[in-house]
Amino acid sequence: MWEYTEKVKDFFLKPKNVGEVENPDATGEVGSILCGDALKLTLKVDKESGKITDAKFQTFGCASAIASSSVLTELIKGKTLEEASSITNQEVADFLGGLPKEKMHCSVMAREALEAAVADYKGQKKEPEKKEKVICQCFEVSEDKIRKVAIENRLTTAEEITNYTKAGGGCGACIPAIEAILKDIWSIKPPPEVPLAAGKKMTNLKRIVLIQDVIENEVRPKLQADGGDLDLVDIEGPRVTIALRAMCTDCPMGSVTIEGIQQRLRDVVDKDILVVAQ
Amino acid sequence: MKTIYLDNNATTAIAPEVLAAMQPYLGEFYGNPSSMHTFGGQLHRKVEEAREKVAALIGAEPSEIIFTSCGTESDNTAIMSALESFPQKRHVITTRVEHPAILNFCRYLQRKGYRVTSVPVDKVGNLDTAALYKSIDDDTAIVSVMYANNETGVIFPVEEIADFVKKRGALFHTDAVQVIGKLPVNMKELQADMLSLSGHKLHAPKGIGVLYVRKGTRFCPYLIGGHQEHGRRAGTENLASIIGLGKAAELASSNIDEEKAYLSRLRDRLEKGLQQSCPDTRINGNPDRRLPNTTNISFEWIEGEAILLRLNEYGVCASSGSACSSGSLEPSHVLRAMGVPFTAIHGSIRFSLSRYNTDEEIDRVLEIMPGVVQELRRISPFRRESICEVLPHAEST
Numbered sequence: 001m002w003e004y005t006e007k008v009k010d011f012f013l014k015p016k017n018v019g020e021v022e023n024p025d026a027t028g029e030v031g032s033i034l035c036g037d038a039l040k041l042t043l044k045v046d047k048e049s050g051k052i053t054d055a056k057f058q059t060f061g062c063a064s065a066i067a068s069s070s071v072l073t074e075l076i077k078g079k080t081l082e083e084a085s086s087i088t089n090q091e092v093a094d095f096l097g098g099l100p101k102e103k104m105h106c107s108v109m110a111r112e113a114l115e116a117a118v119a120d121y122k123g124q125k126k127e128p129e130k131k132e133k134v135i136c137q138c139f140e141v142s143e144d145k146i147r148k149v150a151i152e153n154r155l156t157t158a159e160e161i162t163n164y165t166k167a168g169g170g171c172g173a174c175i176p177a178i179e180a181i182l183k184d185i186w187s188i189k190p191p192p193e194v195p196l197a198a199g200k201k202m203t204n205l206k207r208i209v210l211i212q213d214v215i216e217n218e219v220r221p222k223l224q225a226d227g228g229d230l231d232l233v234d235i236e237g238p239r240v241t242i243a244l245r246a247m248c249t250d251c252p253m254g255s256v257t258i259e260g261i262q263q264r265l266r267d268v269v270d271k272d273i274l275v276v277a278q
Numbered sequence: 279m280k281t282i283y284l285d286n287n288a289t290t291a292i293a294p295e296v297l298a299a300m301q302p303y304l305g306e307f308y309g310n311p312s313s314m315h316t317f318g319g320q321l322h323r324k325v326e327e328a329r330e331k332v333a334a335l336i337g338a339e340p341s342e343i344i345f346t347s348c349g350t351e352s353d354n355t356a357i358m359s360a361l362e363s364f365p366q367k368r369h370v371i372t373t374r375v376e377h378p379a380i381l382n383f384c385r386y387l388q389r390k391g392y393r394v395t396s397v398p399v400d401k402v403g404n405l406d407t408a409a410l411y412k413s414i415d416d417d418t419a420i421v422s423v424m425y426a427n428n429e430t431g432v433i434f435p436v437e438e439i440a441d442f443v444k445k446r447g448a449l450f451h452t453d454a455v456q457v458i459g460k461l462p463v464n465m466k467e468l469q470a471d472m473l474s475l476s477g478h479k480l481h482a483p484k485g486i487g488v489l490y491v492r493k494g495t496r497f498c499p500y501l502i503g504g505h506q507e508h509g510r511r512a513g514t515e516n517l518a519s520i521i522g523l524g525k526a527a528e529l530a531s532s533n534i535d536e537e538k539a540y541l542s543r544l545r546d547r548l549e550k551g552l553q554q555s556c557p558d559t560r561i562n563g564n565p566d567r568r569l570p571n572t573t574n575i576s577f578e579w580i581e582g583e584a585i586l587l588r589l590n591e592y593g594v595c596a597s598s599g600s601a602c603s604s605g606s607l608e609p610s611h612v613l614r615a616m617g618v619p620f621t622a623i624h625g626s627i628r629f630s631l632s633r634y635n636t637d638e639e640i641d642r643v644l645e646i647m648p649g650v651v652q653e654l655r656r657i658s659p660f661r662r663e664s665i666c667e668v669l670p671h672a673e674s675t
Binding site for chain 1: 385388389394396579580581583584587588591600601602608609620621624656657658659660
């Protein structure tokens with residue numbers, strides 16, 4: 001059972017401002033039915049004062065998604081677009097007396113819908129296929145969004161990122177990438193690399209042992225946790241051949257998995273490593 | 279507000295007869311059945327009586343019944359026992375739609391280096407038995423297939439699977455937690471080596487389970503300690519609950535056919551009524567091979583947790599396969615394995631009935647549900663005009 005405040009329950013059971021405003025001056029749509037929540041925000045804006053005179057929402061999602069959307073409309077009505085834009089997802093959550101931590105992404109969704117609507121009003125149509133680097137394939141979360149939400153909410157762990165953006169909450173393959181982003185944001189200087197005694201070349205044997213160690217103790221347990229698996233087939237020079245097994249065999253995310261493994265091996269063993277699937 | 283409890287695959291009410299049978303053993307008779315003195319030792323007889331009743335319910339010998347603490351313990355024990363008994367075999371076969379008690383235990387085994395095959399299901403939740411048969415090899419220690427699925431109620435052909443697996447020389451276990459008490463089961467016909475059942479799914483209390491182990495099956499205990507259960511499961515007997523389970527088994531045995539007919543009538547009425555009054559619904563799971571008490575319905579364009587919490591306002595209890603209600607971001611692994619579209623998984627609701635549900639309760643749910651669905655669809659951006667046109671009409675029926 002989720003622990004919701006009375007305020008969340010109120011806004012869920014009797015949401016305010018449901019629907020679409022007629023002839024909206026701005027529309028913001030975020031999320032999708034596939035991801036489990038989606039929000040369409042429509043605004044009426046007074047051209048002279050720039051004030052939001054009416055705001056309505058339609059939400060597909062759980063109780064806290066509906067409540068967050070409704071609260072957003074209440075918070076922005078009567079404000080200028082500029083004033084409204086300064087509202088943070090934390091303010092939405094605070095207004096509701098707090099949200100369960102796993103549900104913070106609902107408040108983020110509300111804020112994003114507002115941003116989308118403001119951009120729409122200003123005519124800055126967000127290109128649908130803008131070359132944003134998508135980190136979480138399951139929920140289509142971009143690196144930009146992760147960075148933004150992490151900084152605004154001072155998030156330091158991958159679990160918090162999942163709670164706020166859903167990224168990493170699906171197959172989990174992107175968790176190392178999220179951790180890398182967090183490290184990048186919060187560390188002043190990059191963490192020390194595994195010291196490879198400068199100038200000294202690693203022996204072939206040590207190299208193989210190290211690769212095996214990463215595959216066996218880091219990669220496989222993570223894949224197995226999701227019903228997948230892989231075998232290390234061969235190592236020839238920089239080329240590491242693997243074979244995807246179990247649920248990984250026909251996983252559409254196979255190439256992402258391989259890229260992740262390659263990156264990790266490059267970090268730990270040798271920057272020239274090339275991982276190929278059999 | 280009166281609670282309308284339609285979540286009996288999650289847990290059931292303790293039958294009043296069961297509670298009454300247990301009460302003396304939570305009070306006056308608190309002895310330890312293993313004691314030498316009469317005060318405790320006499321209770322040993324009570325444990326054996328309960329064992330006989332449970333055995334009778336499933337057509338087993340009393341000596342084949344081991345009391346455990348829950349279904350999960352029974353499931354874990356069954357698989358671990360097979361692996362310990364045949365240490366040279368390193369392969370386990372199960373299905374993609376098992377309860378977490380099997381699913382996560384198998385993932386744990388994978389991390390320990392065992393090979394695990396998870397057999398898929400088709401669109402209506404039927405098991406791909408051909409794939410299962412093909413995956414058995416000489417390395418297979420145990421095949422574990424649930425008798426019926428907890429989310430959809432779909433029943434697997436475990437009798438046929440058991441026969442095949444045994445011929446191939448592997449052990450066969452079935453998690454029958456959702457079946458025992460709902461359908462007649464006879465271990466003389468079902469050639470499973472092991473079977474798990476759980477008390478609280480058949481109107482006994484929580485905290486009591488059974489692992490059936492066929493006579494002659496190699497067995498290694500999971501809990502090591504005292505000599506209880508003939509050394510097969512250590513730990514002082516949960517006396518009152520064992521007696522309660524015995525009583526629950528007796529009640530189930532005496533009414534099983536009537537109850538089955540009663541439940542499927544109520545379930546069908548609920549299901550048909552909802553399909554008629556709410557457009558854009560779909561039934562998840564093979565309607566011709568289901569538990570009599572279970573229906574899993576998807577209400578498209580709206581989200582399950584929201585439906586549950588709105589129903590909660592009316593005292594109606596059900597459950598959902600949506601991501602938000604699973605406590606994680608991932609929706610039901612069962613519906614995903616069946617290839618149910620995400621749009622429908624998010625709005626899936628499971629109603630599971632028991633002997634204590636009434637026609638009046640079903641009427642009440644049929645009255646409430648269309649309004650809940652209509653209101654949430656009004657809030658949803660995915661509503662379609664047609665839905666709004668149809669619904670006011672449907673509501674008046």
